[in-house]
Amino acid sequence: MIWINQIVQGVLLGGYYALIACGLSFMFGVMRIINLAHGDLAVLAAYLVWAIVDHSGMSPFLALALVLPLMGALGWLIQRLMLERSLRSGMLVPLLTTFGLAIVIQNLLFVQFGADSRSLAPAIGDLAFDSWSIGGQIYISHLAGLTFLVALLMLGGLQLLLTRTPLGRSIRAIAEDPDTAELVGINSRAVYAAAAAIAVMTVAVGGTFLGMRATFAPYAGPAQLIFAFEAVVIGGLGSMWGTLIGGIVLGVAQNVGAQIAPNGFLIAGHVVFLGVLGARLASGNTRRRIRALLGRAA
């Protein structure tokens, strides 16, 4: 029974990973850019929400509503000022640019907020503690359930955006062929900027839930980036629902690993990640699932 509970916890954790990873997957699908500052942006959002909550006592969810447009604007800025130039220069420049940005964000957070860990858990009261119990052996915390639900909504929303809206079609067109997209009247710079804003807004939601389920500190970003990246890659680069599956696989692996050995949590996750990569290479199946993102229904 303990194992089943661990698996359930893993699935729920997967929901969190999917939430934090969907922005990364989205950015990669659209722009082929891996944003190494992704995790730090999540932590930044968590700090912003925390600062508002600390200052005004309002609910983190309300604070998130205020932070979302801010983060969206930040995503827009990052795209226009930094990533736009890197788009056609190959892989190296965006990696280096976003890595530098990550370092700047981490250390500025340290300057502003100090080294102490913070958490949003105190601000959500019972939500942080309550859980449903099934048969007295399986526990589903309210927060984890909510996180999973929000992840589903987010992924579903992004998928709908891409398949049903004019903006989504423009995004897919640009992802396929930015040159020809311009020839049919799409303003690719504006669309890229919108996509970046959307991606960073999803990161903000992820960061808020990070703050609610755990503590965060200025240098916590890279760890989140690695989890997000692992989830995206396990599920298949470029597939939105794949990110959910990847997150679940990662969460389950980690929890099962923790059950096996005291240090097993992180190790199991990394081993499964590398194992999936290796298996994919071995079967020759490393084709990118961009098409899944761009056309096929979920």
Place this chain on the structure above:
Amino acid sequence: MSADSRFSVQRWTPVSAASVATLVALCVALAFAPLLLGANAIDRLTTLFIYVILATMWNALAGYGGLVSVGQQAFFGIGAYAAIRLSSFGVGVYPALLLGAAFAGLVALVLSPFALRLRGGEFAIGMWVVAELCHLLVNLDHLIQGETGTSLIALNAFAPGARREYNYWLALTSMVALVGLMFSLLRGRLGSSMQAIRDSEEAAASLGVRVLAAKRLLFVVAGAGCGLAGTLYLATEISFQPASYFGVQWTAYMIFMALVGGLGTFEGPIIGALVFFCMESLFGASGVWYLVGLGATAVVFALYLPRGLWGTIEKRFGLRLLPVGYRVNQGKSDADGPARN
């Protein structure tokens, strides 16, 4: 096209020959430094040599090989860890340091069939995950005591003064050997292969370039090099905390040095290491703001000066001090044809 008498391929120019000669002379002179300079200067120079090694290795991987690894700290840590382990088995300290580096190279070799088939971002972050995993696995060794770490106790057998000097000479020799090795590798077939692979892997393979073998050689040498840097660092620090050796900040430093110096040039990382060294010496004490500055500088260079300091100079003046490339000259005059690297 008529016979080759109209064109000649030149590998050395008077300037580059003079530069290399100067550098060699400088290195010989540096060997005598412990006799002339104080303890602090020797320590700082040792650190500089370590930075040069790291920068050269990362640049070889990313700039020449197109392999952007955010996980070279894996080998940095593995080298140091292996040295400690070997020393605990009774191996002499300095041999342990060298063997530790060799072990790091071996790990790179074992990883290569997997790692080198990864592309782009998967390779970059895949290597980071490998580094994290190595960190976690090393923590499991009772000798290391988790994050508390341990020390290379056997070093205490040497008096601090002698230890400092041995470290210095080892670092100097290592740096010269590794940079020299890279230089000759990249001047030779490997350099041309990597260039071809960078431009088009398929086309290169169709010409008979053994793509995987070329990348593997580069990867293993870079792994061993980073491992050697790690053991040298251990020799100077004596203590080993996994978090600090396996931390991603080492990649950050390597990226900074290679990028600022000039990615894909041979002189670049050396200059980048010097710049980084100076910045650290001057501003390192500012703690967090120093790091912010590093990050911001990296962003600015990536966006506006992607060729780095040396890359920009080289492009402007066609200057090459450490000639890894070729010059095609027309006729017998000294007029340079298009320089290629």
Place this chain on the structure above:
Amino acid sequence: MSLLKVENLDVRHGQLQAVRGISFEVREGETLALVGANGAGKTTLLRAVAGAHQPSGGRVLLEGVDVTAVPAYRRVALGIALVPEGRRLFAGMTVEENLQVASANGRPGPWNIERVLDAFPMLRARFKAKAGNLSGGEQQATAIGRALVTNPKVLLLDEVSLGLAPIAIDLVYQCLETLIASGATVVLVEQDLGRVLRVATRVACLLEGRVVLEGAAAQMTREQITAAYFGLNRGAGRQSA
């Protein structure tokens, strides 16, 4: 009244000068055909007119307005639409989506998705199919439809017969002829001289980035064009027929 005017256009491809000082004019309702060997600069020229390629010198004028500095996507809104060489459809998107994405960014006018389907009835059956799964002829039809749905004032077509079976080419040209008959202004790059002489009002022949022959289609012979095409009259400068 001149709809599209190109003045002394210079376009580079990296180090290579692809287009050298080309000038031509297209009046409303005219069809100008650009012919020439591969590498003569035709595609580069069309792309420069559409805004996908920045010229290093010269001007592009639409209805007398200088649009040289206008980015490609805004030229679509102004009325220049290019059907690119090789079709360049968004392969992962359906025919419907390819048309939708262009329609959303075009000008208001008589053309819409429904009318495109009327003009190319074979697309109705393939409306929800992925563009990458279509046959060559269907792809070309979609590509032309995608340009038409933006209601262009000038339609640029780059080698629409490339890689198509003869039957497919016939179909495409049938539609083109209907289009032209209804008064459309077209600039057409084409290798098939027979078809060119049938549909075009004027013909210009390019060689190594320059116009070496230009004139009304009705007054040109295949021999003249062939000679110009292969540069047999080099040294005779630009000829008018």
